[in-house]
Amino acid sequence: KQEVTQIPAALSVPEGENLVLNCSFTDSAIYNLQWFRQDPGKGLTSLLLIQSSQREQTSGRLNASLDKSSGRSTLYIAASQPGDSATYLCAVWAGANNLFFGTGTRLTVIP
Amino acid sequence: GAVVSQHPSRVICKSGTSVKIECRSLDFQATTMFWYRQFPKKSLMLMATSNEGSKATYEQGVEKDKFLINHASLTLSTLTVTSAHPEDSSFYICSALKGTEAFFGQGTRLTVV
Numbered sequence: 001k002q003e004v005t006q007i008p009a010a011l012s013v014p015e016g017e018n019l020v021l022n023c024s025f026t027d028s029a030i031y032n033l034q035w036f037r038q039d040p041g042k043g044l045t046s047l048l049l050i051q052s053s054q055r056e057q058t059s060g061r062l063n064a065s066l067d068k069s070s071g072r073s074t075l076y077i078a079a080s081q082p083g084d085s086a087t088y089l090c091a092v093w094a095g096a097n098n099l100f101f102g103t104g105t106r107l108t109v110i111p
Numbered sequence: 112g113a114v115v116s117q118h119p120s121r122v123i124c125k126s127g128t129s130v131k132i133e134c135r136s137l138d139f140q141a142t143t144m145f146w147y148r149q150f151p152k153k154s155l156m157l158m159a160t161s162n163e164g165s166k167a168t169y170e171q172g173v174e175k176d177k178f179l180i181n182h183a184s185l186t187l188s189t190l191t192v193t194s195a196h197p198e199d200s201s202f203y204i205c206s207a208l209k210g211t212e213a214f215f216g217q218g219t220r221l222t223v224v
Contacts, residue, residue: 031211032211032212034212034213036215043117043204043215043216043217043218044155044204044206044215044218045215046212046213046214046215049211049212051211089154089155091213093211099145099157099213101154101155102154103154104154
């Protein structure tokens with residue numbers, strides 16, 4: 001069974017810093033990998049979807065990379081802002097209908 | 112993108128009553144929807160996969176008679192928590208599949224008193 005791990009579990013950075021969130025998965029045979037953001041008590045917002053044939057995706061200040069062979073993905077956030085404070089979840093598609101979530105990284109950006 | 116609407120966002124109910132949560136895909140048709148539950152400080156746990164026109168597929172350990180799922184149309188799936196107990200209090204989130212991408216509802220905070 002696919003296991004998804006995210007490190008660190010929590011991260012605090014001062015505003016303006018660049019940061020990297022890490023996600024690792026045990027089975028490299030994946031369909032896609034998706035990064036989400038969750039605000040407290042709210043649903044998930046999809047940030048980036050990387051298809052298995054892709055290496056990275058970019059959206060604004062966010063850049064996600066995927067290395068299937070090593071079972072890793074990173075989410076890079078440039079010039080962090082207080083509004084970026086949230087929990088970031090990595091999820092791996094192990095099949096068309098099988099989505100496995102990591103435990104998340106709780107990010108706090110300090111003004 | 113695509114929009115998935117979940118209703119209600121918050122609900123408080125008494126023990127023993129049933130609660131229905133709706134998940135709608137507003138601007139696309141979704142043959143497949145998922146229901147998740149999130150415990151405090153834990154990741155999302157898949158409860159069941161809802162397929163339009165057929166019975167839902169439940170994950171191991173999820174009571175199908177307690178968590179009734181109906182996916183009667185391509186834009187609506189419902190989760191009914193029957194005979195709710197305080198331990199059912201949780202955050203429930205649905206998602207709908209559009210192609211290979213999942214779009215999530217806003218979640219429902221259920222509190223059973």
